[in-house]
Amino acid sequence: MLTTRLASYGADYVPMFLVAGLAIYFAMHWRNNLRNIPGPPSSSWTFGNMLQLLLPPQYGDHEFTWLEEFGPVYLVKGCFGQNRLMISDHLALQHILNSSCFEHGPALTNLADLVLDQNAVMAVKGETHRRLRAALNVGFTPSAVRNYQPIFERVAEKITERLDKCSGSLTDLYPILSHAALNAISEAVLGCSTRDLGEAFVANNERVMLLASSQSSTLIVADAIGSLLPNMVRRAAMHFPTATFKVLRAVKSLAHQIGRRAIAEKLAAIQQGSNTRTDVFDMLLDPEQSDTKKNVLTEEELVAQTGTLMIDTQNFKINYERKSMRHSVVHPALPLMRETLRLHPPGPLQERIAVQDTVIPLTDGIKNSKGELINHIPVQKGQVVLVAIASYQRLRSRWGEDAHQFRPSRWLDGTVVQGQALGPYANLLSFLGGPRVCPGWRFAILEMQVFFSELVGEFSFAILEDDSIRARLANTLISVTPSGEKAAPFYITRI
Protein backbone atom coordinates (compact mmCIF):
# COMPACT_ATOMS: atom_id res chain seq x y z
CA MET A 1 0.00 0.00 0.00
CA LEU A 2 1.20 3.55 -0.82
CA THR A 3 0.48 6.77 0.99
CA THR A 4 0.63 10.41 0.26
CA ARG A 5 4.22 11.07 -0.49
CA LEU A 6 6.99 11.17 -3.00
CA ALA A 7 9.53 10.63 -0.28
CA SER A 8 11.62 8.01 -1.90
CA TYR A 9 12.68 10.11 -4.81
CA GLY A 10 11.63 13.65 -4.00
CA ALA A 11 14.96 14.66 -2.46
CA ASP A 12 16.66 14.34 -5.80
CA TYR A 13 14.92 17.30 -7.30
CA VAL A 14 14.45 19.57 -4.29
CA PRO A 15 17.02 22.14 -5.35
CA MET A 16 16.03 22.03 -9.00
CA PHE A 17 12.36 22.75 -8.56
CA LEU A 18 12.16 24.70 -5.35
CA VAL A 19 11.64 28.04 -7.00
CA ALA A 20 9.29 26.75 -9.70
CA GLY A 21 7.25 24.81 -7.14
CA LEU A 22 6.78 27.74 -4.80
CA ALA A 23 5.79 30.05 -7.64
CA ILE A 24 3.16 27.62 -8.86
CA TYR A 25 1.98 27.05 -5.33
CA PHE A 26 1.39 30.71 -4.65
CA ALA A 27 -0.25 31.24 -7.99
CA MET A 28 -2.69 28.35 -7.63
CA HIS A 29 -3.15 27.08 -4.11
CA TRP A 30 -3.09 29.76 -1.46
CA ARG A 31 -6.46 30.16 0.12
CA ASN A 32 -7.62 30.71 3.64
CA ASN A 33 -11.36 30.20 3.63
CA LEU A 34 -11.12 27.90 6.66
CA ARG A 35 -9.69 30.43 9.08
CA ASN A 36 -12.43 29.85 11.68
CA ILE A 37 -11.81 26.12 11.97
CA PRO A 38 -9.72 25.54 15.11
CA GLY A 39 -6.47 23.63 15.06
CA PRO A 40 -3.00 23.44 16.58
CA PRO A 41 -0.66 26.43 16.20
CA SER A 42 2.18 26.15 13.73
CA SER A 43 5.52 27.77 14.33
CA SER A 44 7.04 27.06 10.94
CA TRP A 45 5.88 28.36 7.57
CA THR A 46 8.04 25.82 5.76
CA PHE A 47 6.80 22.74 7.59
CA GLY A 48 3.52 23.85 9.13
CA ASN A 49 2.40 21.04 11.44
CA MET A 50 3.79 18.35 9.15
CA LEU A 51 6.81 17.44 11.28
CA GLN A 52 4.57 16.93 14.31
CA LEU A 53 2.11 14.95 12.26
CA LEU A 54 4.46 12.85 10.16
CA LEU A 55 7.71 12.67 12.12
CA PRO A 56 7.04 12.36 15.85
CA PRO A 57 9.09 9.78 17.81
CA GLN A 58 5.95 7.62 17.99
CA TYR A 59 3.19 7.91 15.36
CA GLY A 60 0.25 9.86 16.77
CA ASP A 61 2.14 11.63 19.59
CA HIS A 62 0.58 14.92 18.45
CA GLU A 63 -2.29 13.70 16.30
CA PHE A 64 -4.05 11.84 19.11
CA THR A 65 -3.63 14.79 21.49
CA TRP A 66 -5.12 17.12 18.85
CA LEU A 67 -7.98 14.66 18.40
CA GLU A 68 -8.82 14.95 22.10
CA GLU A 69 -8.38 18.74 22.08
CA PHE A 70 -10.13 19.74 18.85
CA GLY A 71 -12.38 16.78 18.04
CA PRO A 72 -12.81 14.87 14.78
CA VAL A 73 -12.34 17.85 12.42
CA TYR A 74 -9.59 20.44 12.76
CA LEU A 75 -7.22 22.49 10.67
CA VAL A 76 -3.51 21.75 10.35
CA LYS A 77 -0.93 23.60 8.32
CA GLY A 78 0.82 21.81 5.50
CA CYS A 79 4.16 22.95 4.10
CA PHE A 80 4.37 26.59 2.94
CA GLY A 81 1.27 27.68 4.86
CA GLN A 82 -1.18 25.36 3.08
CA ASN A 83 -4.44 24.67 4.97
CA ARG A 84 -5.33 21.01 5.39
CA LEU A 85 -8.38 19.60 7.12
CA MET A 86 -7.76 16.61 9.38
CA ILE A 87 -10.94 14.55 9.32
CA SER A 88 -12.03 11.59 11.40
CA ASP A 89 -15.74 12.47 11.60
CA HIS A 90 -17.95 9.61 10.35
CA LEU A 91 -20.37 11.60 8.19
CA ALA A 92 -17.61 13.78 6.77
CA LEU A 93 -15.56 10.72 5.82
CA GLN A 94 -18.58 9.08 4.26
CA HIS A 95 -18.98 12.11 2.01
CA ILE A 96 -15.28 12.36 1.17
CA LEU A 97 -14.84 8.67 0.36
CA ASN A 98 -18.07 8.12 -1.54
CA SER A 99 -18.86 11.31 -3.42
CA SER A 100 -17.26 12.24 -6.71
CA CYS A 101 -16.25 15.60 -5.19
CA PHE A 102 -12.95 14.17 -3.93
CA GLU A 103 -10.10 12.35 -5.60
CA HIS A 104 -6.59 11.22 -4.64
CA GLY A 105 -4.51 14.16 -3.46
CA PRO A 106 -1.66 15.39 -5.65
CA ALA A 107 1.14 13.57 -3.80
CA LEU A 108 -0.58 10.18 -4.07
CA THR A 109 -1.51 10.76 -7.70
CA ASN A 110 2.11 11.51 -8.53
CA LEU A 111 3.43 8.55 -6.65
CA ALA A 112 1.00 6.12 -8.28
CA ASP A 113 1.57 7.64 -11.69
CA LEU A 114 5.35 7.70 -11.56
CA VAL A 115 6.43 4.85 -9.33
CA LEU A 116 3.75 2.36 -10.33
CA ASP A 117 2.36 3.02 -13.81
CA GLN A 118 0.15 5.66 -15.42
CA ASN A 119 -2.37 2.90 -16.10
CA ALA A 120 -2.17 1.30 -12.65
CA VAL A 121 -5.55 1.12 -10.94
CA MET A 122 -4.27 3.44 -8.25
CA ALA A 123 -3.31 6.07 -10.84
CA VAL A 124 -6.36 6.08 -13.09
CA LYS A 125 -9.54 8.01 -12.43
CA GLY A 126 -13.23 8.18 -13.37
CA GLU A 127 -14.68 5.66 -15.77
CA THR A 128 -11.31 3.95 -16.42
CA HIS A 129 -10.92 3.41 -12.68
CA ARG A 130 -14.41 1.92 -12.39
CA ARG A 131 -13.71 -0.46 -15.29
CA LEU A 132 -10.31 -1.58 -13.99
CA ARG A 133 -11.70 -2.11 -10.50
CA ALA A 134 -14.61 -4.18 -11.77
CA ALA A 135 -12.18 -6.31 -13.77
CA LEU A 136 -9.67 -6.72 -10.92
CA ASN A 137 -12.35 -7.68 -8.41
CA VAL A 138 -12.65 -11.09 -10.14
CA GLY A 139 -9.35 -12.06 -8.51
CA PHE A 140 -10.45 -10.96 -5.03
CA THR A 141 -13.95 -12.39 -4.52
CA PRO A 142 -14.53 -14.52 -1.37
CA SER A 143 -14.25 -17.76 -3.37
CA ALA A 144 -11.18 -16.58 -5.31
CA VAL A 145 -9.44 -15.65 -2.06
CA ARG A 146 -10.29 -19.01 -0.44
CA ASN A 147 -8.18 -20.63 -3.18
CA TYR A 148 -5.11 -18.77 -1.93
CA GLN A 149 -5.30 -20.28 1.56
CA PRO A 150 -3.02 -23.29 0.80
CA ILE A 151 -0.40 -20.82 -0.48
CA PHE A 152 -0.55 -18.82 2.75
CA GLU A 153 -0.31 -22.03 4.78
CA ARG A 154 2.79 -23.19 2.90
CA VAL A 155 4.42 -19.79 3.40
CA ALA A 156 3.47 -19.81 7.10
CA GLU A 157 5.17 -23.20 7.49
CA LYS A 158 8.32 -21.76 5.96
CA ILE A 159 8.23 -18.87 8.44
CA THR A 160 7.92 -21.41 11.25
CA GLU A 161 10.98 -23.27 9.95
CA ARG A 162 12.97 -20.04 9.90
CA LEU A 163 11.80 -18.98 13.35
CA ASP A 164 12.69 -22.41 14.76
CA LYS A 165 16.29 -21.65 13.88
CA CYS A 166 16.05 -18.32 15.78
CA SER A 167 14.33 -19.73 18.87
CA GLY A 168 16.00 -18.44 22.06
CA SER A 169 17.60 -15.43 20.36
CA LEU A 170 16.82 -11.79 19.61
CA THR A 171 15.62 -11.72 15.99
CA ASP A 172 14.54 -8.96 13.61
CA LEU A 173 11.21 -10.13 12.22
CA TYR A 174 11.16 -7.63 9.35
CA PRO A 175 13.27 -9.45 6.77
CA ILE A 176 11.58 -12.76 7.60
CA LEU A 177 8.04 -11.43 7.22
CA SER A 178 8.83 -9.24 4.21
CA HIS A 179 10.26 -12.23 2.41
CA ALA A 180 7.22 -14.30 3.38
CA ALA A 181 4.84 -11.60 2.13
CA LEU A 182 6.65 -11.39 -1.22
CA ASN A 183 6.49 -15.17 -1.47
CA ALA A 184 2.76 -15.25 -0.81
CA ILE A 185 1.98 -12.42 -3.20
CA SER A 186 4.03 -13.79 -6.11
CA GLU A 187 2.44 -17.25 -5.73
CA ALA A 188 -1.10 -15.93 -5.34
CA VAL A 189 -0.99 -13.14 -7.93
CA LEU A 190 1.29 -14.57 -10.62
CA GLY A 191 1.47 -18.26 -9.74
CA CYS A 192 5.26 -18.20 -9.52
CA SER A 193 7.86 -18.46 -6.79
CA THR A 194 10.10 -15.61 -5.68
CA ARG A 195 12.95 -17.39 -7.46
CA ASP A 196 10.99 -17.12 -10.75
CA LEU A 197 10.76 -13.36 -10.24
CA GLY A 198 14.51 -13.23 -10.72
CA GLU A 199 17.32 -11.96 -8.52
CA ALA A 200 17.27 -8.53 -10.12
CA PHE A 201 13.61 -7.94 -9.26
CA VAL A 202 14.01 -9.17 -5.68
CA ALA A 203 17.14 -7.05 -5.13
CA ASN A 204 15.55 -3.93 -6.64
CA ASN A 205 12.38 -4.54 -4.74
CA GLU A 206 14.36 -4.57 -1.48
CA ARG A 207 15.93 -1.26 -2.47
CA VAL A 208 12.50 0.24 -3.16
CA MET A 209 11.28 -0.98 0.23
CA LEU A 210 14.31 0.64 1.84
CA LEU A 211 13.72 3.92 0.00
CA ALA A 212 10.04 3.84 0.90
CA SER A 213 10.81 3.38 4.57
CA SER A 214 13.02 6.45 4.84
CA GLN A 215 11.49 9.66 6.17
CA SER A 216 13.01 13.03 7.05
CA SER A 217 12.15 16.72 7.12
CA THR A 218 13.89 17.18 3.74
CA LEU A 219 11.72 14.49 2.21
CA ILE A 220 8.58 16.07 3.63
CA VAL A 221 9.43 19.36 1.91
CA ALA A 222 10.41 17.45 -1.23
CA ASP A 223 6.97 15.81 -1.22
CA ALA A 224 5.29 19.16 -0.90
CA ILE A 225 7.28 20.65 -3.77
CA GLY A 226 7.05 17.55 -5.94
CA SER A 227 3.28 17.51 -5.63
CA LEU A 228 3.07 21.07 -6.95
CA LEU A 229 5.01 20.41 -10.13
CA PRO A 230 3.22 19.78 -13.41
CA ASN A 231 3.10 16.12 -14.56
CA MET A 232 5.37 16.80 -17.49
CA VAL A 233 8.15 18.13 -15.26
CA ARG A 234 7.86 15.22 -12.82
CA ARG A 235 7.91 12.65 -15.58
CA ALA A 236 10.99 14.29 -17.05
CA ALA A 237 12.64 14.22 -13.62
CA MET A 238 12.20 10.44 -13.50
CA HIS A 239 14.79 10.18 -16.29
CA PHE A 240 17.53 11.95 -14.35
CA PRO A 241 20.52 9.67 -13.83
CA THR A 242 20.43 9.70 -10.02
CA ALA A 243 20.70 6.52 -7.92
CA THR A 244 17.13 6.82 -6.59
CA PHE A 245 15.51 7.28 -9.98
CA LYS A 246 17.61 4.44 -11.35
CA VAL A 247 16.19 2.03 -8.74
CA LEU A 248 12.64 3.21 -9.39
CA ARG A 249 13.01 2.92 -13.16
CA ALA A 250 14.51 -0.55 -12.81
CA VAL A 251 11.80 -1.91 -10.55
CA LYS A 252 9.05 -0.50 -12.76
CA SER A 253 10.56 -2.00 -15.89
CA LEU A 254 11.24 -5.36 -14.19
CA ALA A 255 7.64 -5.50 -12.94
CA HIS A 256 6.48 -4.96 -16.54
CA GLN A 257 8.78 -7.72 -17.81
CA ILE A 258 7.52 -10.13 -15.16
CA GLY A 259 3.90 -9.24 -15.93
CA ARG A 260 4.42 -9.73 -19.70
CA ARG A 261 6.17 -13.07 -19.19
CA ALA A 262 3.47 -14.36 -16.82
CA ILE A 263 0.71 -13.32 -19.22
CA ALA A 264 2.41 -14.95 -22.23
CA GLU A 265 2.85 -18.23 -20.30
CA LYS A 266 -0.72 -18.22 -19.07
CA LEU A 267 -2.20 -17.48 -22.49
CA ALA A 268 -0.14 -20.31 -23.99
CA ALA A 269 -1.41 -22.67 -21.28
CA ILE A 270 -5.01 -21.57 -21.87
CA GLN A 271 -4.63 -22.23 -25.62
CA GLN A 272 -3.31 -25.72 -24.93
CA GLY A 273 -6.12 -26.30 -22.44
CA SER A 274 -3.58 -26.97 -19.70
CA ASN A 275 -4.21 -23.96 -17.47
CA THR A 276 -5.33 -25.44 -14.16
CA ARG A 277 -4.00 -22.81 -11.82
CA THR A 278 -6.09 -20.27 -10.02
CA ASP A 279 -3.95 -17.26 -9.22
CA VAL A 280 -5.15 -13.67 -9.69
CA PHE A 281 -3.70 -13.29 -13.20
CA ASP A 282 -5.20 -16.65 -14.25
CA MET A 283 -8.62 -15.45 -13.26
CA LEU A 284 -8.23 -12.11 -14.99
CA LEU A 285 -7.21 -13.86 -18.21
CA ASP A 286 -9.77 -16.64 -17.99
CA PRO A 287 -11.85 -16.45 -21.22
CA GLU A 288 -14.89 -17.88 -19.43
CA GLN A 289 -14.80 -15.15 -16.84
CA SER A 290 -14.14 -12.50 -19.49
CA ASP A 291 -16.90 -13.63 -21.85
CA THR A 292 -19.49 -13.03 -19.21
CA LYS A 293 -18.11 -9.66 -18.24
CA LYS A 294 -17.98 -6.30 -19.92
CA ASN A 295 -15.07 -5.25 -17.76
CA VAL A 296 -12.17 -6.95 -19.48
CA LEU A 297 -8.58 -5.83 -19.10
CA THR A 298 -6.37 -5.60 -22.14
CA GLU A 299 -3.01 -7.36 -21.84
CA GLU A 300 -1.23 -4.02 -21.51
CA GLU A 301 -3.62 -2.93 -18.78
CA LEU A 302 -2.95 -6.14 -16.91
CA VAL A 303 0.82 -5.66 -17.28
CA ALA A 304 0.36 -2.19 -15.79
CA GLN A 305 -1.17 -3.69 -12.62
CA THR A 306 1.82 -5.97 -11.92
CA GLY A 307 3.77 -3.32 -10.03
CA THR A 308 0.77 -2.27 -7.92
CA LEU A 309 -0.02 -5.82 -6.93
CA MET A 310 3.58 -6.90 -6.34
CA ILE A 311 5.32 -3.86 -4.88
CA ASP A 312 2.64 -1.99 -3.08
CA THR A 313 1.03 -4.82 -1.18
CA GLN A 314 3.77 -6.81 0.44
CA ASN A 315 4.33 -4.75 3.56
CA PHE A 316 3.19 -7.43 5.96
CA LYS A 317 2.51 -5.69 9.22
CA ILE A 318 4.56 -6.29 12.30
CA ASN A 319 2.60 -3.85 14.37
CA TYR A 320 1.83 -6.41 16.99
CA GLU A 321 1.10 -4.64 20.24
CA ARG A 322 3.89 -5.30 22.66
CA LYS A 323 1.67 -6.49 25.51
CA SER A 324 0.04 -8.99 23.22
CA MET A 325 3.40 -10.42 22.25
CA ARG A 326 4.23 -11.15 25.85
CA HIS A 327 0.97 -13.00 26.39
CA SER A 328 0.39 -14.10 22.86
CA VAL A 329 -0.85 -17.59 23.73
CA VAL A 330 -3.95 -16.38 25.55
CA HIS A 331 -5.30 -14.41 22.57
CA PRO A 332 -6.99 -16.10 19.64
CA ALA A 333 -5.68 -14.84 16.30
CA LEU A 334 -8.75 -12.95 15.08
CA PRO A 335 -9.28 -10.40 17.90
CA LEU A 336 -5.53 -9.90 18.10
CA MET A 337 -5.34 -9.15 14.40
CA ARG A 338 -8.39 -6.84 14.41
CA GLU A 339 -7.14 -4.88 17.39
CA THR A 340 -3.75 -4.47 15.69
CA LEU A 341 -5.43 -3.23 12.51
CA ARG A 342 -7.54 -0.83 14.57
CA LEU A 343 -4.73 0.77 16.59
CA HIS A 344 -2.01 0.55 13.95
CA PRO A 345 -3.60 0.89 10.51
CA PRO A 346 -0.78 0.42 7.99
CA GLY A 347 -1.79 3.59 6.08
CA PRO A 348 -3.00 5.90 8.86
CA LEU A 349 -3.42 9.04 6.70
CA GLN A 350 -4.76 9.23 3.17
CA GLU A 351 -4.73 12.47 1.23
CA ARG A 352 -7.70 13.63 -0.83
CA ILE A 353 -8.39 16.82 -2.79
CA ALA A 354 -11.72 18.46 -3.59
CA VAL A 355 -12.18 18.43 -7.37
CA GLN A 356 -15.15 20.80 -7.11
CA ASP A 357 -16.61 23.14 -4.52
CA THR A 358 -18.56 21.11 -1.99
CA VAL A 359 -19.98 21.10 1.54
CA ILE A 360 -18.68 18.52 4.03
CA PRO A 361 -21.41 17.44 6.48
CA LEU A 362 -20.49 16.70 10.12
CA THR A 363 -21.98 14.08 12.45
CA ASP A 364 -22.37 16.12 15.65
CA GLY A 365 -21.05 19.50 14.59
CA ILE A 366 -17.95 21.25 15.94
CA LYS A 367 -17.37 24.62 17.58
CA ASN A 368 -15.55 27.08 15.37
CA SER A 369 -12.99 29.51 16.81
CA LYS A 370 -15.80 32.04 17.49
CA GLY A 371 -17.53 29.42 19.67
CA GLU A 372 -20.37 28.87 17.16
CA LEU A 373 -21.62 25.34 16.48
CA ILE A 374 -21.22 24.38 12.83
CA ASN A 375 -22.57 21.21 11.30
CA HIS A 376 -21.07 21.49 7.85
CA ILE A 377 -17.91 22.94 6.29
CA PRO A 378 -17.98 24.48 2.80
CA VAL A 379 -14.71 23.80 0.96
CA GLN A 380 -13.46 25.06 -2.35
CA LYS A 381 -12.09 23.10 -5.28
CA GLY A 382 -8.43 22.36 -4.59
CA GLN A 383 -8.85 21.96 -0.82
CA VAL A 384 -6.67 19.16 0.55
CA VAL A 385 -8.15 16.97 3.30
CA LEU A 386 -6.47 14.22 5.27
CA VAL A 387 -8.52 11.10 5.90
CA ALA A 388 -7.33 10.39 9.45
CA ILE A 389 -7.84 6.64 9.61
CA ALA A 390 -5.85 6.12 12.82
CA SER A 391 -7.80 8.89 14.59
CA TYR A 392 -11.13 7.51 13.35
CA GLN A 393 -10.23 4.18 14.87
CA ARG A 394 -9.53 5.83 18.23
CA LEU A 395 -12.65 7.98 18.53
CA ARG A 396 -14.02 7.61 22.06
CA SER A 397 -17.49 8.27 20.67
CA ARG A 398 -17.18 5.05 18.64
CA TRP A 399 -14.83 2.82 20.61
CA GLY A 400 -15.47 3.92 24.21
CA GLU A 401 -13.29 5.46 26.88
CA ASP A 402 -10.52 2.89 26.37
CA ALA A 403 -10.29 3.68 22.63
CA HIS A 404 -6.51 4.26 22.85
CA GLN A 405 -5.86 1.00 24.67
CA PHE A 406 -4.87 -2.25 23.04
CA ARG A 407 -7.66 -4.58 24.21
CA PRO A 408 -8.29 -7.50 21.86
CA SER A 409 -11.07 -8.76 24.14
CA ARG A 410 -13.28 -5.88 22.91
CA TRP A 411 -13.79 -8.02 19.80
CA LEU A 412 -15.16 -10.85 21.94
CA ASP A 413 -17.20 -9.12 24.65
CA GLY A 414 -19.59 -7.22 22.37
CA THR A 415 -18.19 -3.76 23.19
CA VAL A 416 -16.99 -2.96 19.66
CA VAL A 417 -18.85 -0.29 17.81
CA GLN A 418 -21.92 -1.46 15.89
CA GLY A 419 -23.85 0.33 13.20
CA GLN A 420 -23.08 1.78 9.84
CA ALA A 421 -19.54 0.99 8.69
CA LEU A 422 -17.41 3.03 6.31
CA GLY A 423 -14.93 0.24 5.59
CA PRO A 424 -15.47 -3.32 4.36
CA TYR A 425 -14.16 -5.16 7.41
CA ALA A 426 -15.07 -5.22 11.11
CA ASN A 427 -16.12 -1.56 11.28
CA LEU A 428 -12.52 -0.60 10.56
CA LEU A 429 -11.29 1.94 8.03
CA SER A 430 -7.81 0.42 7.63
CA PHE A 431 -8.69 -0.68 4.08
CA LEU A 432 -10.50 2.60 3.44
CA GLY A 433 -13.98 2.55 1.88
CA GLY A 434 -15.97 3.76 -1.12
CA PRO A 435 -14.87 3.26 -4.73
CA ARG A 436 -11.16 3.28 -3.75
CA VAL A 437 -11.58 0.63 -1.05
CA CYS A 438 -8.61 -1.75 -1.05
CA PRO A 439 -9.51 -4.60 -3.44
CA GLY A 440 -7.02 -6.84 -1.62
CA TRP A 441 -8.68 -6.61 1.80
CA ARG A 442 -9.99 -10.21 1.91
CA PHE A 443 -6.63 -11.41 0.64
CA ALA A 444 -4.79 -9.45 3.34
CA ILE A 445 -7.14 -10.58 6.12
CA LEU A 446 -6.82 -14.24 5.21
CA GLU A 447 -3.05 -13.99 4.83
CA MET A 448 -2.66 -12.29 8.21
CA GLN A 449 -5.08 -14.71 9.85
CA VAL A 450 -3.11 -17.72 8.58
CA PHE A 451 0.25 -16.19 9.56
CA PHE A 452 -1.01 -15.01 12.98
CA SER A 453 -2.61 -18.37 13.81
CA GLU A 454 0.51 -20.27 12.85
CA LEU A 455 3.00 -18.01 14.63
CA VAL A 456 1.05 -17.11 17.76
CA GLY A 457 0.23 -20.77 18.34
CA GLU A 458 3.83 -21.94 18.00
CA PHE A 459 6.02 -19.19 19.43
CA SER A 460 6.09 -16.57 22.12
CA PHE A 461 7.47 -13.15 21.24
CA ALA A 462 8.94 -10.77 23.80
CA ILE A 463 10.48 -7.35 23.47
CA LEU A 464 13.49 -6.06 25.38
CA GLU A 465 11.75 -3.22 27.18
CA ASP A 466 8.65 -1.11 26.70
CA ASP A 467 10.04 1.49 24.30
CA SER A 468 12.35 -0.81 22.35
CA ILE A 469 10.05 -0.58 19.31
CA ARG A 470 7.90 2.31 18.15
CA ALA A 471 5.43 2.88 15.34
CA ARG A 472 6.71 5.38 12.78
CA LEU A 473 5.15 6.62 9.55
CA ALA A 474 7.41 6.02 6.56
CA ASN A 475 5.19 5.38 3.56
CA THR A 476 3.38 2.83 5.74
CA LEU A 477 3.42 2.53 9.51
CA ILE A 478 6.59 0.63 10.35
CA SER A 479 8.26 -0.34 13.60
CA VAL A 480 11.58 1.31 14.44
CA THR A 481 14.06 1.05 17.28
CA PRO A 482 14.63 4.13 19.52
CA SER A 483 17.55 5.11 17.22
CA GLY A 484 15.09 5.23 14.29
CA GLU A 485 16.28 2.08 12.54
CA LYS A 486 13.57 0.06 10.79
CA ALA A 487 13.51 -3.17 12.76
CA ALA A 488 11.23 -5.43 14.76
CA PRO A 489 13.54 -7.14 17.25
CA PHE A 490 11.85 -9.82 19.36
CA TYR A 491 13.03 -12.61 21.62
CA ILE A 492 11.51 -15.64 20.03
CA THR A 493 10.88 -18.84 21.93
CA ARG A 494 9.25 -22.05 20.72
CA ILE A 495 6.28 -22.72 23.02
Ligand code: HEM
Ligand atom coordinates in the same frame (compact mmCIF):
# COMPACT_ATOMS: atom_id res chain seq x y z
C1 HEM B 1 -2.89 -5.07 5.59
C2 HEM B 1 -2.84 -5.00 4.28
C3 HEM B 1 -3.41 -3.89 3.45
C4 HEM B 1 -3.90 -2.67 3.82
C5 HEM B 1 -4.04 -2.09 5.23
C6 HEM B 1 -4.31 -1.98 2.61
C7 HEM B 1 -4.87 -0.71 2.59
C8 HEM B 1 -5.19 -0.02 1.44
C9 HEM B 1 -5.70 1.32 1.42
C10 HEM B 1 -5.94 2.21 2.65
C11 HEM B 1 -5.92 1.65 0.12
C12 HEM B 1 -6.48 2.97 -0.41
C13 HEM B 1 -5.41 3.95 -0.79
C14 HEM B 1 -6.03 5.23 -1.25
O1 HEM B 1 -6.79 5.23 -2.22
O2 HEM B 1 -5.78 6.27 -0.61
C15 HEM B 1 -5.54 0.50 -0.69
C16 HEM B 1 -5.61 0.46 -2.06
C17 HEM B 1 -5.24 -0.63 -2.81
N1 HEM B 1 -4.83 -1.87 -2.34
FE1 HEM B 1 -4.56 -2.37 -0.40
N2 HEM B 1 -4.08 -2.80 1.53
C18 HEM B 1 -3.55 -3.98 1.99
C19 HEM B 1 -3.21 -5.08 1.23
C20 HEM B 1 -3.44 -5.21 -0.10
C21 HEM B 1 -3.26 -6.42 -0.87
C22 HEM B 1 -2.81 -7.77 -0.28
C23 HEM B 1 -3.55 -6.13 -2.17
C24 HEM B 1 -3.53 -7.02 -3.39
C25 HEM B 1 -3.09 -8.25 -3.44
C26 HEM B 1 -3.91 -4.72 -2.22
C27 HEM B 1 -4.22 -4.02 -3.37
C28 HEM B 1 -4.59 -2.69 -3.40
C29 HEM B 1 -4.84 -1.95 -4.64
C30 HEM B 1 -4.70 -2.50 -6.06
C31 HEM B 1 -5.25 -0.66 -4.27
C32 HEM B 1 -5.65 0.49 -5.19
C33 HEM B 1 -7.16 0.52 -5.32
C34 HEM B 1 -7.70 1.69 -6.10
O3 HEM B 1 -7.06 2.74 -6.20
O4 HEM B 1 -8.82 1.54 -6.59
N3 HEM B 1 -3.85 -4.20 -0.95
N4 HEM B 1 -5.11 -0.51 0.15
